[in-house]
Amino acid sequence: MQDERYARAIGAFSAALERLSRAYEADVEVRRDLLQDIHFALWRSFAQFDGRCSERTWVYRVAHNVATSHVLKRRRSRPQALTTLDEIAARGDPTQTSPEAEAGERQALRRLTALIQTLAPPDRQLVVLYLEGLDAVAIGEVCGLTAGAVAAKIHRLKAVLARRFDQGDSDAG
Amino acid sequence: MPDSPPPLDPQQLWQSQPPETDAMTLAAIHQKAQSFEARIKRRNTIEYAASAVVILGFLPAVLHRGSWMMQAGGALTIAATVFIAWQLHRRASAKSVPEAGLADFYRVELSRQRDAARSVGVWYLAPFVPGMALLLAGRWFQSHSTRWSLAADHFIIGLVAVIAALVFLVIWLRNQRGADRLQRQIDEL
Numbered sequence: 001m002q003d004e005r006y007a008r009a010i011g012a013f014s015a016a017l018e019r020l021s022r023a024y025e026a027d028v029e030v031r032r033d034l035l036q037d038i039h040f041a042l043w044r045s046f047a048q049f050d051g052r053c054s055e056r057t058w059v060y061r062v063a064h065n066v067a068t069s070h071v072l073k074r075r076r077s078r079p080q081a082l083t084t085l086d087e088i089a090a091r092g093d094p095t096q097t098s099p100e101a102e103a104g105e106r107q108a109l110r111r112l113t114a115l116i117q118t119l120a121p122p123d124r125q126l127v128v129l130y131l132e133g134l135d136a137v138a139i140g141e142v143c144g145l146t147a148g149a150v151a152a153k154i155h156r157l158k159a160v161l162a163r164r165f166d167q168g169d170s171d172a173g
Numbered sequence: 174m175p176d177s178p179p180p181l182d183p184q185q186l187w188q189s190q191p192p193e194t195d196a197m198t199l200a201a202i203h204q205k206a207q208s209f210e211a212r213i214k215r216r217n218t219i220e221y222a223a224s225a226v227v228i229l230g231f232l233p234a235v236l237h238r239g240s241w242m243m244q245a246g247g248a249l250t251i252a253a254t255v256f257i258a259w260q261l262h263r264r265a266s267a268k269s270v271p272e273a274g275l276a277d278f279y280r281v282e283l284s285r286q287r288d289a290a291r292s293v294g295v296w297y298l299a300p301f302v303p304g305m306a307l308l309l310a311g312r313w314f315q316s317h318s319t320r321w322s323l324a325a326d327h328f329i330i331g332l333v334a335v336i337a338a339l340v341f342l343v344i345w346l347r348n349q350r351g352a353d354r355l356q357r358q359i360d361e362l
Contacts, residue, residue: 036197040202068278105189
């Protein structure tokens with residue numbers, strides 16, 4: 001049963017988990033280890049899955065929790081200031097570079113990933129779930145927040161992302 | 174005037190990332206499970222071995238018939254070592270929370286670390302105090318060294334007591350500072 005559940009979850013969320021690991025670790029080699037840890041924790045977790053939430057919610061919670069543990073462990077050895085969506089909305093994106101560097105999707109993706117990696121784990125979880133296309137109710141279920149609180153945060157997030165990625169915006173000038 | 178590029182859709186951008194690695198196979202997962210269990214077994218063995226070394230180290234004090242204080246102090250220090258080993262084991266086991274699918278894991282984990290640091294005096298330092306106090310008292314009142322004078326012996330015992338107290342104080346202060354830092358992180362959530 002544990003193997004079956006894991007195989008089913010991986011069939012559906014393998015790519016999403018890999019993207020999630022990118023949000024939590026910039027180093028490719030370390031990220032590979034983190035992704036393996038997430039897979040292993042997920043497999044172990046299905047031994048205690050009780051069906052009180054959907055498999056998708058369970059997968060994202062376990063993955064985020066493992067990744068959060070990873071961030072906390074890395075911060076002890078390599079302290080790095082993390083921020084919140086509110087701070088970015090108020091003070092600006094700490095990863096912003098010159099407008100010339102913004103050309104192309106690859107750079108945009110690199111900056112988006114870098115921006116996510118500066119966030120504290122709760123906001124990082126919310127941003128990743130939003131980018132994965134989950135709605136406010138589903139995000140709230142994963143994060144343990146009300147749909148209203150999620151909607152308010154997503155509203156701020158969209159404003160930050162619009163400033164970063166809408167080429168027609170006057171943010172650069 | 175050239176057309177400006179269409180605005181990028183962050184969701185589409187994020188989801189269009191090409192995969193970097195293959196998903197883990199079940200065989201690889203089972204292999205990792207085996208090595209994980211082996212690692213836990215190895216860690217437990219090291220913990221038990223370290224406890225055994227401490228017990229053996231304090232056994233002479235327990236068998237010291239000339240001083241009941243040193244005997245009791247040795248026994249209490251051994252009991253404290255076993256208690257601390259159990260505490261560390263219990264707290265390490267509690268760290269497997271990520272697998273529990275907890276929604277508020279970040280806050281729970283920070284709170285767990287804060288509480289462990291805040292109460293380090295109770296669960297890590299205090300258990301050693303009675304045993305160490307009795308060992309030092311036993312040496313002071315009941316079991317002097319024959320190799321040097323009484324005054325020199327008292328000086329050495331006093332010095333050991335001061336050094337032990339300083340080490341305890343530093344451990345306690347560092348943990349209180351750590352607990353304050355964790356509390357600030359929790360408050361920011």
